[in-house]
Amino acid sequence: xxxxxxxxxxxxxxxxxxxxxxxxxxxxxxxxxxxxxxxxxxxxxxxxxxxxxxxxxxxxxxxxxxxxxxxxxxxxxxxxxxxxxxxxxxxxxxxxxxxxxxxxxxxxxxxxxxxxxxxxxxxxxxxxxxxxxxxxxxxxxxxxxxxxxxxxxxxxxxxxxxxxxxxxxxxxxxxxxxxxxxxxxxxxxxxxxxxxxx
Numbered sequence: 001x002x003x004x005x006x007x008x009x010x011x012x013x014x015x016x017x018x019x020x021x022x023x024x025x026x027x028x029x030x031x032x033x034x035x036x037x038x039x040x041x042x043x044x045x046x047x048x049x050x051x052x053x054x055x056x057x058x059x060x061x062x063x064x065x066x067x068x069x070x071x072x073x074x075x076x077x078x079x080x081x082x083x084x085x086x087x088x089x090x091x092x093x094x095x096x097x098x099x100x101x102x103x104x105x106x107x108x109x110x111x112x113x114x115x116x117x118x119x120x121x122x123x124x125x126x127x128x129x130x131x132x133x134x135x136x137x138x139x140x141x142x143x144x145x146x147x148x149x150x151x152x153x154x155x156x157x158x159x160x161x162x163x164x165x166x167x168x169x170x171x172x173x174x175x176x177x178x179x180x181x182x183x184x185x186x187x188x189x190x191x192x193x194x195x196x197x198x
Contacts, residue, residue, distance in 0.1 A: 017122065019120075019121055020162070021118070021119055021162055021163065022117070022118050023119070023161075024114060024160075025154060025155065025157075026115070026155045027078065027113045028079070028153060028154055028155045029079055029152075030155065080112035081112075081113075081147060082110045082112050082115070083112040086146055087146060090146070091115065091139050091143075092110060094139050095117065098131055098134075102131040103125060104122070105197060106118040106119055106196070106197055107176060107194070109175045109176060109178045109194045110193035111178055111179065111184075112184075116175040116178055117175075118163070118171060118172060118175060176194055179191040
């Protein structure tokens, strides 16, 4: 499996400074193993039939993410701790904490079991992977305290995508409209866990 389609901890993340990045990370246990295996098998089948041209791989990456995100939105068997106001506030505050320090916050949406985030990296920004590790470590520790639990809070893997020229309006719309597409609200502005820079 190529790192252009999905990421695991041991695969490289290409997050160059000076770029806008769209990220998705999710709660541990938010998707059953069978669902992930099915998504990966479907992607491998498509990849084997493709001539490895960048445009085709990019299109398949988008399709994979669409299927992955639809599964996250539809899954109610895993944890949905981000639906709790105190947990959502903790994560939102942490996202804002790094704004102006490690990235420029463009927008985010906290769904019940995952986070969509768009940031702009300054040319001299610290590696985003390090910022995400700090953010996820802190929020996991604090959320587990609030929940009275121990164990993994976030899934180790995340999805990241460098925003190409002209994609930003579509990606921002995708992030903000996520709770509408999931049937949680009728208008994105009704969802209390969204933010877009003014």
